[in-house]
Amino acid sequence: MTNLLPLIRNECTKIIKKKRFYVILLILLVLVPMFTYAQMRVAERSRDKFNSDWRLEIQQRITDNQNSLSSDRIPEEWKSYRRIFIQQLQYYLDHDVNPNEPSGVTFTREFLDNSVSLFIPLLIMAVASDLVSGERTTGTIKMLLTRPVKRWKVLFSKLAALLMFVSLIVLSVFVISYLISGLAFGYKGFNIPVFTGFQLSGDTVDMSGVHSVPQWKYLLMQGGLIWFVSVVVALLAFMVSVLVRSTAASIVVMMAALIAGSILTNMAAAWSTAKYLFMVNLGLTGYLAGTPAPIEGMTLPFSLAVLSVWGLAAIIISFAVFTKRDILN
Amino acid sequence: MAKERAAEPGEVVLSVKGVRKKISRKWIIDDVTFDVKEGEIFGFLGPNGAGKTTTIRMLVDLIRPTEGTITVCGYNVNRNPEKALQYVGSIVENPEVYTYLTGWENLQHFARMQPGVDGQRITEVVDIVRLDQRIHDKVSTYSLGMRQRLGIAQALLGRPRLLILDEPTNGLDPKGIKELREFIRNLAEDGLAVFVSSHLLSEIQLLCDRVAIISKGRVLAVGGVDELVARNSPYVLWDLEPVPAARAILEGHQGITLLKLDEVTLDDSVIAGMGGGSVITVMDETLIPGIVADMVKAGVGVRAVHKISPTLEQLFLKLTEGESID
Numbered sequence: 001m002t003n004l005l006p007l008i009r010n011e012c013t014k015i016i017k018k019k020r021f022y023v024i025l026l027i028l029l030v031l032v033p034m035f036t037y038a039q040m041r042v043a044e045r046s047r048d049k050f051n052s053d054w055r056l057e058i059q060q061r062i063t064d065n066q067n068s069l070s071s072d073r074i075p076e077e078w079k080s081y082r083r084i085f086i087q088q089l090q091y092y093l094d095h096d097v098n099p100n101e102p103s104g105v106t107f108t109r110e111f112l113d114n115s116v117s118l119f120i121p122l123l124i125m126a127v128a129s130d131l132v133s134g135e136r137t138t139g140t141i142k143m144l145l146t147r148p149v150k151r152w153k154v155l156f157s158k159l160a161a162l163l164m165f166v167s168l169i170v171l172s173v174f175v176i177s178y179l180i181s182g183l184a185f186g187y188k189g190f191n192i193p194v195f196t197g198f199q200l201s202g203d204t205v206d207m208s209g210v211h212s213v214p215q216w217k218y219l220l221m222q223g224g225l226i227w228f229v230s231v232v233v234a235l236l237a238f239m240v241s242v243l244v245r246s247t248a249a250s251i252v253v254m255m256a257a258l259i260a261g262s263i264l265t266n267m268a269a270a271w272s273t274a275k276y277l278f279m280v281n282l283g284l285t286g287y288l289a290g291t292p293a294p295i296e297g298m299t300l301p302f303s304l305a306v307l308s309v310w311g312l313a314a315i316i317i318s319f320a321v322f323t324k325r326d327i328l329n
Numbered sequence: 330m331a332k333e334r335a336a337e338p339g340e341v342v343l344s345v346k347g348v349r350k351k352i353s354r355k356w357i358i359d360d361v362t363f364d365v366k367e368g369e370i371f372g373f374l375g376p377n378g379a380g381k382t383t384t385i386r387m388l389v390d391l392i393r394p395t396e397g398t399i400t401v402c403g404y405n406v407n408r409n410p411e412k413a414l415q416y417v418g419s420i421v422e423n424p425e426v427y428t429y430l431t432g433w434e435n436l437q438h439f440a441r442m443q444p445g446v447d448g449q450r451i452t453e454v455v456d457i458v459r460l461d462q463r464i465h466d467k468v469s470t471y472s473l474g475m476r477q478r479l480g481i482a483q484a485l486l487g488r489p490r491l492l493i494l495d496e497p498t499n500g501l502d503p504k505g506i507k508e509l510r511e512f513i514r515n516l517a518e519d520g521l522a523v524f525v526s527s528h529l530l531s532e533i534q535l536l537c538d539r540v541a542i543i544s545k546g547r548v549l550a551v552g553g554v555d556e557l558v559a560r561n562s563p564y565v566l567w568d569l570e571p572v573p574a575a576r577a578i579l580e581g582h583q584g585i586t587l588l589k590l591d592e593v594t595l596d597d598s599v600i601a602g603m604g605g606g607s608v609i610t611v612m613d614e615t616l617i618p619g620i621v622a623d624m625v626k627a628g629v630g631v632r633a634v635h636k637i638s639p640t641l642e643q644l645f646l647k648l649t650e651g652e653s654i655d
Contacts, residue, residue, distance in 0.1 A: 006442070009441065010441055013438070014427065014430075014438075017430055138425055138427075139422070139425035142425060143439065143483065144442075145390070146391065146419050146421065147414060147439060148410065148411050148412070148414035148415040148442070149411065150410065326352075326391065326393060327391040328392065
């Protein structure tokens with residue numbers, strides 16, 4: 001009976017030798033400096049404008065948003081977002097905490113908030129989408145499945161290797177964005193307080209549960225949620241790569257789903273059953289920061305449950321199909 | 330895991346019984362039955378699309394048969410693939426290995442998938458297929474012949490008792506084909522059962538001991554290559570003058586059948602060489618001297634008598650009633 005460990009080692013070797021992981025690192029090394037530079041320009045500009053007094057800046061933003069509330073041209077949904085936003089800013093101002101204090105850690109936190117629903121899933125797909133379909137495209141699946149190893153073991157070894165690389169990718173995103181942005185904003189900032197626990201109901205914010213956590217702790221919570229999202233995306237991409245014969249098709253299917261998700265989050269507030277789709281539930285870190293959920297009725301436990309169900313279904317379908325299917329070409 | 334089954338001479342290594350396969354309501358494979366014994370080279374002959382590759386895929390558990398059983402060394406391939414496939418080395422269609430790995434890394438990869446294959450065994454098979462010069466190069470730099478050899482090395486890794494090669498001569502040059510033939514014969518002499526598929530009759534005739542002929546998903550005949558060929562009487566070509574008198578003599582004899590040109594399958598080169606005085610017969614060759622004497626007695630001039638040995642192609646066309654081989 002063949003052991004699983006050598007099989008997992010095989011799969012890891014293949015992922016590394018295919019240089020997929022290096023490509024991901026390279027993408028990060030190119031893009032993160034770009035975002036850092038953009039962020040730096042923003043910081044510079046507001047420093048010039050407000051003479052480096054962040055309180056003035058926050059006050060200005062509150063006033064701007066309040067003014068826009070009286071305008072008729074802004075839809076009601078946007079107004080409720082802004083009311084929530086104003087209340088949160090006011091909370092920071094009242095407690096004398098700068099929500100955007102420039103530092104490598106703050107940049108990392110914000111960058112991750114923005115990349116959780118599209119950018120990181122995209123990186124995950126670079127590895128996950130061709131794990132099985134790649135072997136079918138090149139025909140090596142025939143060599144793989146004619147060895148004396150049960151099919152579920154082959155698939156399991158691929159899945160295990162995938163989960164290892166997903167973890168590695170999430171870690172790399174954290175480390176690279178911290179190291180690079182630190183060059184511009186400094187490496188301090190782990191102990192800056194961040195407020196979390198805003199309870200949203202309608203357009204009012206319940207502040208009773210709000211508490212401050214040091215930024216490093218916030219980053220850890222964020223990391224956990226991002227890892228979870230990444231694993232679910234990886235499982236789905238993995239399933240698609242089992243079902244679809246070509247890698248290109250497999251990437252297109254997942255891309256379409258993700259992009260549909262990001263479009264839906266912007267317009268689906270009225271269609272409430274859309275909240276059961278996995279792609280509108282990817283922004284888990286929004287619940288930490290207190291940004292309003294795209295669809296009424298979505299909460300952190302709800303999103304976690306929806307994602308778990310999708311992930312579980314993906315595993316079951318992958319194994320059921322892979323172990324039964326005839327390899328015709 | 331040790332190979333507990335000791336090699337008995339002539340033991341059946343692969344047994345295929347009543348295998349059928351239905352794909353989207355169509356019977357792609359309709360009754361395939363044959364045995365392959367150890368030490369023999371077994372040919373699987375059929376035109377393209379006859380079901381050769383589908384059958385081979387069923388032998389190695391890539392496709393599950395709808396009906397029938399396939400056993401290797403006593404283990405059912407579909408129910409117990411972990412046991413059965415230990416005894417099988419195979420190349421299904423092209424030798425597709427990982428091109429972004431080196432030859433050695435590929436072999437290491439497949440070695441990890443079966444018990445009892447260590448670095449020493451990898452070195453052994455590399456020597457057997459004579460790839461030692463280039464084994465640490467990326468496979469993407471290999472020629473087709475080298476990939477073929479790497480594929481065979483991969484198939485031999487687990488010391489199989491059955492080697493399955495699907496159209497192994499595809500894409501090889503004549504020298505490579507000759508080398509491969511010798512190589513396969515050496516393996517069979519060491520007791521390996523070799524299963525080779527081909528759509529080329531000459532290939533099977535030159536290489537194999539026994540053959541199964543498949544067409545439209547059915548096995549039409551199984552037997553020794555020589556035995557199947559011998560089932561066909563040879564053609565005898567006569568070049569005579571004058572023809573009418575000669576035909577009368579031939580028709581007057583027992584055991585001689587005269588054929589028209591369109592009834593026979595001959596090489597184009599032979600047909601081109603035939604003059605107006607040609608008569609084609611099917612007959613036992615022992616009758617020839619007596620008939621020549623009769624001809625001379627009756628004043629018929631015999632310019633040439635030409636015996637053409639039967640080929641598998643004739644047999645094949647007879648079995649499939651004229652369906653083309655290629």
